[in-house]
Amino acid sequence: MEKLNVFASRLISKKEYFAPGHRACQGCAEVLALRYVAKALGSNVVVASATGCMEIISSPLPFTNWRVPWIHVAFENAAAVASGAEAGTRVLVRKGKLPEKKTVFLGMAGDGGTSDIGLQALSGALERRHNFLYVCYDNEAYMNTGIQRSSATPFGAATTTSPAGRAQPGQVTWKKNMPEIAASHNIPYVATACSSYPFDLMEKVKKAAAMEGPAYVHILSVCPTGWRIPPDQAIAVGRLAVETGMFPLYEVVNGKYRMTLEFPEHRPVSEYLKAQGRFRHLTPDMVEKIQARVDSDYKRLKAKEALEELH
Amino acid sequence: MADRVGVEVSIAAAEAVKMAGVDVVAAYPITPQTHIVEHLSELVHDGELDAEFIPVESEHSAMSVCCGSSAVGARTFTCTSSQGLALMNEIVFIAASMRLPIVMILANRSMSGPLSIWNDHTDVMSVRDCGWIQVFAENGQEVFDHVMFAFRVAESRKVSLPVMLNLDGFVLTHVIEPIEYWDAASVKKYLPDFDPINRLHPDDPVTMGAFGMPGIFTETKKAQNEALISAMPEILKAWDELAGITGRQYGPVETFHSDDAETLFCTMGSSSETVSLAVEELRAEGASVGQVRLRLWRPFPFDRFREAVRGAKRIIVIDRALSYGGPGGPVAAELRAALYHEDTAPVITNFLCGFASRDVTVEDYKAMYAKALKIPKEQARQEDYIMYGVRE
Numbered sequence: 159m160e161k162l163n164v165f166a167s168r169l170i171s172k173k174e175y176f177a178p179g180h181r182a183c184q185g186c187a188e189v190l191a192l193r194y195v196a197k198a199l200g201s202n203v204v205v206a207s208a209t210g211c212m213e214i215i216s217s218p219l220p221f222t223n224w225r226v227p228w229i230h231v232a233f234e235n236a237a238a239v240a241s242g243a244e245a246g247t248r249v250l251v252r253k254g255k256l257p258e259k260k261t262v263f264l265g266m267a268g269d270g271g272t273s274d275i276g277l278q279a280l281s282g283a284l285e286r287r288h289n290f291l292y293v294c295y296d297n298e299a300y301m302n303t304g305i306q307r308s309s310a311t312p313f314g315a316a317t318t319t320s321p322a323g324r325a326q327p328g329q330v331t332w333k334k335n336m337p338e339i340a341a342s343h344n345i346p347y348v349a350t351a352c353s354s355y356p357f358d359l360m361e362k363v364k365k366a367a368a369m370e371g372p373a374y375v376h377i378l379s380v381c382p383t384g385w386r387i388p389p390d391q392a393i394a395v396g397r398l399a400v401e402t403g404m405f406p407l408y409e410v411v412n413g414k415y416r417m418t419l420e421f422p423e424h425r426p427v428s429e430y431l432k433a434q435g436r437f438r439h440l441t442p443d444m445v446e447k448i449q450a451r452v453d454s455d456y457k458r459l460k461a462k463e464a465l466e467e468l469h
Numbered sequence: 470m471a472d473r474v475g476v477e478v479s480i481a482a483a484e485a486v487k488m489a490g491v492d493v494v495a496a497y498p499i500t501p502q503t504h505i506v507e508h509l510s511e512l513v514h515d516g517e518l519d520a521e522f523i524p525v526e527s528e529h530s531a532m533s534v535c536c537g538s539s540a541v542g543a544r545t546f547t548c549t550s551s552q553g554l555a556l557m558n559e560i561v562f563i564a565a566s567m568r569l570p571i572v573m574i575l576a577n578r579s580m581s582g583p584l585s586i587w588n589d590h591t592d593v594m595s596v597r598d599c600g601w602i603q604v605f606a607e608n609g610q611e612v613f614d615h616v617m618f619a620f621r622v623a624e625s626r627k628v629s630l631p632v633m634l635n636l637d638g639f640v641l642t643h644v645i646e647p648i649e650y651w652d653a654a655s656v657k658k659y660l661p662d663f664d665p666i667n668r669l670h671p672d673d674p675v676t677m678g679a680f681g682m683p684g685i686f687t688e689t690k691k692a693q694n695e696a697l698i699s700a701m702p703e704i705l706k707a708w709d710e711l712a713g714i715t716g717r718q719y720g721p722v723e724t725f726h727s728d729d730a731e732t733l734f735c736t737m738g739s740s741s742e743t744v745s746l747a748v749e750e751l752r753a754e755g756a757s758v759g760q761v762r763l764r765l766w767r768p769f770p771f772d773r774f775r776e777a778v779r780g781a782k783r784i785i786v787i788d789r790a791l792s793y794g795g796p797g798g799p800v801a802a803e804l805r806a807a808l809y810h811e812d813t814a815p816v817i818t819n820f821l822c823g824f825a826s827r828d829v830t831v832e833d834y835k836a837m838y839a840k841a842l843k844i845p846k847e848q849a850r851q852e853d854y855i856m857y858g859v860r861e
Contacts, residue, residue: 201671201674202671203671204541204669204670204671206537213680214680217676217678217679217680218679218680218682219679219680219681219682219685219689220679220685221679222676222679224674224676225674226671226674227669227670227671227673227674227675227676228669228674228675228676228677229536229537229540229669229676229677229678230677230678230679230680231533231536231537231560231563231567231678232533232559232560232563234529235529235530235533235536235560238525238529238530238533238534238537239533239534239536239537239540240537241523241534241537242493242495242523242533242534242535242536242537242538242539242540242541242545243537243538243540243541243669244537245493245521245523245534245537245538245543246492246493246521246537246538246539246540246541246542246543246545247541247543247670248521249492249493249519249520249521249543250492250541250542250543252519253492253519255542255662256542256670259671259672261671278526278527278529278530279526279527279529279530279533281526282525282526282527282530283530285526286523286524286525
């Protein structure tokens, strides 16, 4: 696909299923990701959204940005609500109470709603093998409530609950590997994506939606407000995350890992870190530590890619 | 109608859910609710019930799945008790505000701690203000009948609210009683197909669960309360039509020898039947005593309750929950408030008993009656209550 990028934009639908006029911050790459997801899925979709930025910017009663059926119930249960909608529709079709219609059931949440408070509901829905797609828009902190740290916040990043203090310089733990956790449920499809790579993102979402059974797509969603970068740098910083190996793009199809975008050589992580205010306090030691971790994590990922299909 | 059969109440409840043509059951096991969901899963696995049984990983997800399935227009059921209700609490409130007609059986059990699996009403009282229609059953037959009633009322387009059917854990769930099942024709006549006003479907996109800014939030709350209050005519109609089918007439407030009685017991749930026996014995001994049984807890039947107790000099309220540091029992508090502006308000004495299934016998209720007669009005204030039988 990457070789056809020059034509790819012409193949993308011009229709928008997430309407303009939302209330996201300037330069929000999360709502951009959401727009691409909606574009990729089209109109035959039912969306269950968690509480969070994407919910709050799109549904101030009595208005909505959603041109497809959409439900929000609470913060930690998007996967459970999506699984209920999927099962309810399936039984109604089976009983002849609804006509058959190929519909994608999408559960979506941020990194907090996925890897922290919503992890149990997601694990349950994946384990029960509902035919649904779950998308995590990962902006690496609780941005909606004011940039508090989550388990997806990267090591060293300053947030309002992991501030760059004299005793503890920012986040002291490493980012939870949520795609790996999803993949451990032995589901048909897991992928990572980033809104700086829109065609790759949409292709993965389409592939995920076409799978029978649960699929999980984890999208790094640059947040200029929380990452302390100028709004016009969101796409560039997303690219740096991938180009430095901080956020590798890959997919896991029926247990088989495959890198979807690789570089002859990664750029140093310092380029990514220096671009963002949340990392401005990092010492050379800490940058080195992060570089070492990124290198070893990437090696492990490549080792998995080398494994034969397990399932 | 079929013959009466001896069956465990939980099994009968599950059979009623099956006969109601449920589409989705989402539940997590908790004592004493388990026999109901076990039987439903058996029915699904044996191919006797065409429904999705979703064995979720928690009660929070149970209610969340129910929200999703109800929103797409599936007839939806769940069942829980105490801690499970507490865990799903957040979503219980949301289900009502989203007007999702989910039916839930609450097998009433004590709230921890200390941990107790046994029966009282501390769980349901924790969600008193959640916005659900809340009814109580006294015996197995009432449970069966009220499963049909619950779906019928919840899904009525004039109501579209979730319904919680309370039955006492163990005392009802685990006993075998003679129960008359409905025949299929009666169910079909009484319970139309679920035809929601809105459903999540690509053919007609709707947004459900939008958030409310302060400029509109108050209006949504007023509208929700109006919806719950104006469910009353549909509730009454559903009971009247149920009487036409079964011959059993239910009402929001039911009475027993109350017309001429100076003293009235007021009860809710299965203890009502024991109190009825006490009332009969006391009357045989010459006491002027009767009974008022609250079946409908929300929306609270203010008019019917005031009518039922008019002329009584004393009301003995049996509570099976405690409002710590507050007015004693929650039922007594409500009843006192309901009668505050009456010209001749009766003296209300409040007995708290039957916590965690501790036995309360006919003799105990008779003893409460004797004790209540001796309590002067000034010692029956809002905060005065007697925890019957407690070892101090």
